[in-house]
Amino acid sequence: MSSEIIEVKQLTKQFKLKKAVNNVDFKIRKGDIFGLIGPNGSGKSTLLKMIGGLIYPTSGEIHLFDNAVERNHAYFERMGLLIEDTGIFPHYSAYKNLDLTAISYGLKNRKKHIHDLLDLVGLDKSNKTKVKNYSMGMKQRLRIAIALMGSPDVLILDEPINGLDPQGISEIRKLIWDLNKTGITIIISSHILEELSKVATKYAILYHGKVIENITKEELLLQCEDRIEIEVDEAEMAVLILENHLGIYNYKVMDDRIIHIYDTASGSQQITKKLAENNIYVHSISKHKQTLEQYFLERTGNGGETHD
Ligand SMILES: Nc1ncnc2c1ncn2[C@@H]1O[C@H](COP(=O)(O)OP(=O)(O)O)[C@@H](O)[C@H]1O
Ligand SMILES: [Mg+2]
Missing domain, CATH: 3.40.50.300 (P-loop containing nucleotide triphosphate hydrolases)
Known part of the structure; x- marks a missing residue:
């Protein structure tokens, strides 16, 4: 069974x-x-x-x-x-x-x-x-x-x-x-x-x-944990820099361009700078903070009643 x-x-x-x-x-x-x-x-x-x-x-x-x-x-x-x-x-x-x-x-x-x-x-x-x-x-x-x-x-x-x-x-x-x-x-x-x-x-x-x-x-x-989201051309290359140059190990590669970094003590500027120095262009970087309720509301419109 x-x-x-x-x-x-x-x-x-x-x-x-x-x-x-x-x-x-x-x-x-x-x-x-x-x-x-x-x-x-x-x-x-x-x-x-x-x-x-x-x-x-x-x-x-x-x-x-x-x-x-x-x-x-x-x-x-x-x-x-x-x-x-x-x-x-x-x-x-x-x-x-x-x-x-x-x-x-x-x-x-x-x-x-x-x-x-x-x-x-x-x-x-x-x-x-x-x-x-x-x-x-x-x-x-x-x-x-x-x-x-x-x-x-x-x-x-x-x-x-x-x-x-x-x-x-x-x-x-x-x-x-x-x-x-x-x-x-x-x-x-x-x-x-x-x-x-x-x-x-x-x-x-x-x-x-x-x-x-x-x-x-x-x-x-994990979705609701504080994180820094970055978008780069090659995530696999970028994480090597994160690990070797910045000592960041608490991250998740979401797809071939997006990385979520949960080690939020690392500053966004420092990350962007270090990646740039190693020829990795950062398309975007943002801090992400979301409560469970925000997560739910985001998926269910205003979260209001669905009576019609
Ligand atoms: N016996 C019923 N006859 C007609 N419409 C119903 C009946 N039961 C529920 N509905 C409608 O079906 C929808 C879902 O209702 P319901 O399952 O009670 O939702 P929830 O429990 O998530 O509040 C609502 O639009 C409700 O008005
Ligand atoms: Mg009900």
Whole structure:
């Protein structure tokens, strides 16, 4: 079996006039924390609902655990879902809410399983408070516990940190890491890249229903690291000068003309001068500083909503 446990091919969802998800391809490997980023209305929830088996695609394929789900819907049972407003009963305690879910799953030995889940998500087993009086963060923990009821292999979390305060965000982040360490693959969406930057290991950027970029955490951080970008005629020749004359080793050759230098202590003037002395003409040199949010906004226009 390959290590890809989710693969979607040309996945599309058309609602009357609106193509909410448009020919999306991606692969998720076992153990990934996969971040789906996109502005409001870009198709995140629709995409996640299809992967979770809540709605049918208009066209395209979903493969779960190396199987095309078209032929076997049982694979959806291995997905745990927190999508939009997963129902919780406000007038019941967390325990009672979980018990109702456990009954619907037909679980035996419910009490033990529920206590384990409450422990796992960090909610107090003996707390009889009605859920309506819970903080947003506690409600999200409960929703995650509900999503975990069927002991899923994959947990789909649609904007789980939306509306949480910084403390709540960092707690949910920690919970996601803890769950991931137990072997659960996680898909998490957000319209704020910064929120996911600390938790996801891979990202897809969704814009107007299309994946416009797939990027790993390392690549993303590298993109946003301070650097000096230079353009020369022959990058391979230039890096010899950088190394031998300037002692610069922390660089990346992007193509045969462009070099990114991460050792930003080196001055631009000094670099230009040394290269010129060695007959390498510098076409351009610039300092590049970008936050994660700028990176995201640059790719999604103004980053505003994509509702039309
Ligand atoms: N059931 C539906 N019927 C018609 N249009 C829908 C439906 N669900 C979502 N849409 C539209 O599809 C687009 C993507 O929505 P959604 O997947 O909810 O985006 P996101 O979760 O990224 O905010 C939006 O334009 C939305 O209005
Ligand atoms: Mg949504």
